[in-house]
Amino acid sequence: xxxxxxxxxxxxxxxxxxxxxxxxxxxxxxxxxxxxxxxxxxxxxxxxxxxxxxxxxxxxxxxxxxxxxxxxxxxxxxxxxxxxxxxxxxxxxxxxxxxxxxxxxxxxxxxxxxxxxxxxxxxxxxxxxxxxxxxxxxxxxxxxxxxxxxxxxxxxxxxxxxxxxxxxxxxxxxxxxxxxxxxxxxxxxxxxxxxxxxxxxxxxxxxxxxxxxxxxxxxxxxxxxxxxxxxxxxxxxxxxxxxxxxxxxxxxxxxxxxxxxxxxxxxxxxxxxxxxxxxxxxxxxxxxxxxxxxxxx
Amino acid sequence: xxxxxxxxxxxxxxxxxxxxxxxxxxxxxxxxxxxxxxxxxxxxxxxxxxxxxxxxxxxxxxxxxxxxxxxxxxxxxxxxxxxxxxxxxxxxxxxxxxxxxxxxxxxxxxxxxxxxxxxxxxxxxxxxxxxxxxxxxxxxxxxxxxxxxxxxxxxxxxxxxxxxxxxxxxxxxxxxxxxxxxxxxxxxxxxxxxxxxxxxxxxxxxxxxxxxxxxxxxxxxxxxxxxxxxxxxxxxxxxxxxxxxxxxxxxxxxxxxxxxxxxxxxxxxxxxxxxxxxxxxxxx
Numbered sequence: 001x002x003x004x005x006x007x008x009x010x011x012x013x014x015x016x017x018x019x020x021x022x023x024x025x026x027x028x029x030x031x032x033x034x035x036x037x038x039x040x041x042x043x044x045x046x047x048x049x050x051x052x053x054x055x056x057x058x059x060x061x062x063x064x065x066x067x068x069x070x071x072x073x074x075x076x077x078x079x080x081x082x083x084x085x086x087x088x089x090x091x092x093x094x095x096x097x098x099x100x101x102x103x104x105x106x107x108x109x110x111x112x113x114x115x116x117x118x119x120x121x122x123x124x125x126x127x128x129x130x131x132x133x134x135x136x137x138x139x140x141x142x143x144x145x146x147x148x149x150x151x152x153x154x155x156x157x158x159x160x161x162x163x164x165x166x167x168x169x170x171x172x173x174x175x176x177x178x179x180x181x182x183x184x185x186x187x188x189x190x191x192x193x194x195x196x197x198x199x200x201x202x203x204x205x206x207x208x209x210x211x212x213x214x215x216x217x218x219x220x221x222x223x224x225x226x227x228x229x230x231x232x233x234x235x236x237x238x239x240x241x242x243x244x245x246x247x248x249x250x251x252x253x254x255x256x257x258x259x260x261x262x263x264x265x266x267x268x269x270x271x272x273x274x275x276x277x278x279x280x281x282x283x284x285x286x287x288x289x290x291x292x293x294x295x296x297x
Numbered sequence: 298x299x300x301x302x303x304x305x306x307x308x309x310x311x312x313x314x315x316x317x318x319x320x321x322x323x324x325x326x327x328x329x330x331x332x333x334x335x336x337x338x339x340x341x342x343x344x345x346x347x348x349x350x351x352x353x354x355x356x357x358x359x360x361x362x363x364x365x366x367x368x369x370x371x372x373x374x375x376x377x378x379x380x381x382x383x384x385x386x387x388x389x390x391x392x393x394x395x396x397x398x399x400x401x402x403x404x405x406x407x408x409x410x411x412x413x414x415x416x417x418x419x420x421x422x423x424x425x426x427x428x429x430x431x432x433x434x435x436x437x438x439x440x441x442x443x444x445x446x447x448x449x450x451x452x453x454x455x456x457x458x459x460x461x462x463x464x465x466x467x468x469x470x471x472x473x474x475x476x477x478x479x480x481x482x483x484x485x486x487x488x489x490x491x492x493x494x495x496x497x498x499x500x501x502x503x504x505x506x507x508x509x510x511x512x513x514x515x516x517x518x519x520x521x522x523x524x525x526x527x528x529x530x531x532x533x534x535x536x537x538x539x540x541x542x543x544x545x546x547x548x549x550x551x552x553x554x555x556x557x558x559x560x561x562x563x564x565x566x567x568x569x570x571x572x573x574x575x576x577x578x579x580x581x
Binding site: 005006008009011012013015016017019020022023024025026027028030031034041044045094097100106108109110111112113114115116118119120121122123124126127128129130131135136137138141144170174178179181182185223227230231233234237238239251252255256259260265268269272273275276279283 | 315390391506512570574
């Protein structure tokens, strides 16, 4: 490689790599380091005091710190599982509908679905908080039309988290539908033609051709859906503030409250590290699950 | 091209049924946004009625006029526009540069460096939030719009997207320009960039929408400096302002205005959005 080449390589890479190193990689390493310290976020890094694993023992210990953290962790896990369980099947069904070209409605559906993904989460949260309103909201009104009793939605600890899951699914499903469509376009038409010659029903074709060949798409979608789900913040910060009775206190909200608002930087970092490690475990498990299923078919 | 089991052109009742299903889904997907716009046109009395009325009796724009006063809307809009335009512009340039190097250069440690950068794509922002907040504090950026923008001038997704597209640009095109003595930056912006315009359009849409809508980081770094608030944070203040009065129309007018720029941009760049996801998406 010529000298000119080396210098232009560095020149081209420096801006992006430098920015990501300083503003993403360095903070990530700092989070790990700070998780072993007691440190006030309002003071310099030099005031951090090494405390070993005590932040982590607190998180998994019997004090209120541990109880609140584990509640937030559990809420996030539940929220994530529900989101993925709703988004993935929906994205395939909608993807199949959008993907078919015979009906003019397909294009309209596509535009509507994708545009919800462009709406700021804050606006989504505001609008849905009104839609969910027990008395003035249209959702309970419509349920009444078909004889379903009024639901409590965001105002009860039993239903608040799932209500946030639903508004999140509404906002995000368009993106995952695009992913599904992208996967569907890569399945060779000839497979379906051959199956039809063999007399396979549309139902059988879906289970034997479409679903197995969407495996990589589904894996990618699942990973992205998990990562998006742990970031849920706006509806909680705006509407429920973690309530009622801590039922919507999720990790991003809890970590920010501890690490920024209460300035317990070390403790907050330990929570962030736990979140990061859990994410890695979940993603590895997803990869293993999808690979295994792939080998069976 | 039709490649899924449903795509055997159905006829008669089957087609009618599927069309009906599509309409039903589209209507329910659009419903929250339609409700938002309808509510913004209602009078305060209509907004508070039980059970709710769907259509405003005498549609008016009073809520839009009022919301502009309550949250210094013009200022918030400019702040959002600055954040979104500055980050998007920088992300496009830094991604083009790095994407070009990763796609067309061979250098030691390339694949390793690329893997590390791509890894950051999967890192939720909350993981880095606490030290990042201190870091921008050291740099004197807290409480300012620059603090919102500076940490977001490059991102891994942009690099990945550009690399995917630039790989498809013929080497001959680049070599010919090199023979003519063109500098690498000139080649990038005069030859490579025009060849990957769809990717630039898609990245523009992604970056603009993401940063227009972004809430967690601006809320954290601006430390309550309301002059610098983007529209999404001003909107959230509207809710607390308005909780007692229950004037839904005001909130809905603000939300409608905040939704417009990203959705309008989407309408124009829609096809690039889909193509880019197909291009970067998983290969089956």
